[in-house]
Amino acid sequence: MRFEYSENNEGLIRRLNELVSSGGISHAYIIEGDSWLDKTSFAETFAKGIFCPKGLGENCGDCGMCDKIDHGNCEDLVYVRPEASGNVKDENIETMQEVIKTRPFGKRHVVIIENADHMTLRAQNRLLKTLEEPPGDTVIILLSENIENLTPTVRSRCVRFHINHLGSEKYDHMMQTAEDLIEMFGRKAGFFEVMLKINDIIRDKESISALLDCMEVTYRNMLVDQGGRVTAYSPEDLTEKIYLIEEASTDIRMNVSPASAIKNLIIKIGG
Numbered sequence: 001m002r003f004e005y006s007e008n009n010e011g012l013i014r015r016l017n018e019l020v021s022s023g024g025i026s027h028a029y030i031i032e033g034d035s036w037l038d039k040t041s042f043a044e045t046f047a048k049g050i051f052c053p054k055g056l057g058e059n060c061g062d063c064g065m066c067d068k069i070d071h072g073n074c075e076d077l078v079y080v081r082p083e084a085s086g087n088v089k090d091e092n093i094e095t096m097q098e099v100i101k102t103r104p105f106g107k108r109h110v111v112i113i114e115n116a117d118h119m120t121l122r123a124q125n126r127l128l129k130t131l132e133e134p135p136g137d138t139v140i141i142l143l144s145e146n147i148e149n150l151t152p153t154v155r156s157r158c159v160r161f162h163i164n165h166l167g168s169e170k171y172d173h174m175m176q177t178a179e180d181l182i183e184m185f186g187r188k189a190g191f192f193e194v195m196l197k198i199n200d201i202i203r204d205k206e207s208i209s210a211l212l213d214c215m216e217v218t219y220r221n222m223l224v225d226q227g228g229r230v231t232a233y234s235p236e237d238l239t240e241k242i243y244l245i246e247e248a249s250t251d252i253r254m255n256v257s258p259a260s261a262i263k264n265l266i267i268k269i270g271g
């Protein structure tokens with residue numbers, strides 16, 4: 001499969017390729033990424049990998065099927081798009097459910113839900129029924145900027161992928177910085193030591209947002225690994241830290257200065 005942003009997402013693309021070509025396609029995915037990333041085209045590329053008649057995972061890009069997807073007229077590819085308000089409503093999900101109940105032209109329907117994190121609670125509850133018992137081989141792809149807006153039951157039904165927006169080298173550096181910070185918090189390092197560590201990135205909104213993402217991923221991994229690994233934190237501690245990081249990310253999105261958002265976070269999380 002060929003993807004946009006491929007230079008930053010080798011790991012993700014390798015996993016998608018493997019699972020599509022091995023036929024191990026799940027019924028539901030969440031593709032997460034910042035608002036400015038074109039998640040729809042990422043999902044369409046994924047859909048090509050599933051639909052392309054040259055073989056699963058092929059996504060040749062120039063057969064009739066790939067061409068139809070490019071032109072937005074593939075009958076089996078169903079879009080759920082938000083209303084003008086930005087929300088995805090109950091009725092939008094209902095309409096999609098009617099479509100996927102019908103027989104697909106090919107082997108299956110693939111559904112792309114844009115702004116899935118803006119589904120109303122009713123819409124999410126309705127979607128849940130489809131996630132629990134999807135008709136045939138239907139694949140549902142939820143596109144999301146802020147996964148926390150999805151109910152835990154919806155999240156638990158989906159395989160989750162995250163699109164990075166950093167080059168892999170920068171991403172590795174950010175991941176290392178996140179791990180260093182977490183280690184510092186663990187030994188209750190002083191505020192200034194922590195600030196010194198991030199001194200070079202603190203004014204840059206994009207870098208700070210990326211750092212917060214990396215910290216969240218690290219804490220989430222600790223939460224998932226809890227069974228197999230000894231950490232100093234209880235699941236409640238980790239959940240609290242993840243919550244604080246998400247709060248800081250939201251603040252930055254709401255135009256709080258990255259420097260003060262991160263200072264607040266350090267005081268709350270490290271204290």
Ligand SMILES: [Zn+2]
Nearest residue numbers: 052060063066
């Ligand atoms: Zn093709």
